[in-house]
Amino acid sequence: MKYMSVVVFAAIMSWTWFVINSEPAVSMETHVGIQSKLAALIEESIQKQKPEARDFKIESMWTEALTPEGKVQIRAHFSYRFTEPTQTLDETGKAGETTSTIGGEALLEKQSALAGAGSESGTDAGLDTWAIVEKKFTSDAITFNDALLIKTGDTPEPATPEGTDTDSSSAHPPGAETH
Numbered sequence: 001m002k003y004m005s006v007v008v009f010a011a012i013m014s015w016t017w018f019v020i021n022s023e024p025a026v027s028m029e030t031h032v033g034i035q036s037k038l039a040a041l042i043e044e045s046i047q048k049q050k051p052e053a054r055d056f057k058i059e060s061m062w063t064e065a066l067t068p069e070g071k072v073q074i075r076a077h078f079s080y081r082f083t084e085p086t087q088t089l090d091e092t093g094k095a096g097e098t099t100s101t102i103g104g105e106a107l108l109e110k111q112s113a114l115a116g117a118g119s120e121s122g123t124d125a126g127l128d129t130w131a132i133v134e135k136k137f138t139s140d141a142i143t144f145n146d147a148l149l150i151k152t153g154d155t156p157e158p159a160t161p162e163g164t165d166t167d168s169s170s171a172h173p174p175g176a177e178t179h
Helices: 002-021 028-049
Strands: 054-066 073-089 095-110 130-144
Touching (some): 054 095
Antiparallel strands (some): 054 073, 095 130
16 A cells, blocks of 8 residues: 555646646747737727827736637637727816726647748748637726716607696506596
């Protein structure tokens, strides 16, 4: 029994050594590169779609390597925020501001090495090419930085057609007895 426990212990030790020293499917440099490029793409997209947006900030971003069916994929999770003016003006004529916080994820798939093989300059040598094959937004929150005022009674009440009884006694549900 002593020998069996020593063999099991040695097997576990060699397995952990192999796991720690094995080459990962995706290097740390690739994770960092994808995170920085994705952050730049998001910021550029926000600036194109909402040119008045400012104070852009990546709240969080992390990536995880996936290897389904022999493919090499990375899922990137992100959350970012930005501030933009509202379309409505307050009583002083000043536009308010909203801060939007948006979260989501993107699935990137490594492209085959043949895609970049035509590069004659050699500048792409050793660089991986990744394509965004799926993206989805999982959360969207809007914070109004300035209080929005809602005034009641500013809209006229709808006119009642002639001959319509507006007496409260006629507003009882069917079958209700009135006296």
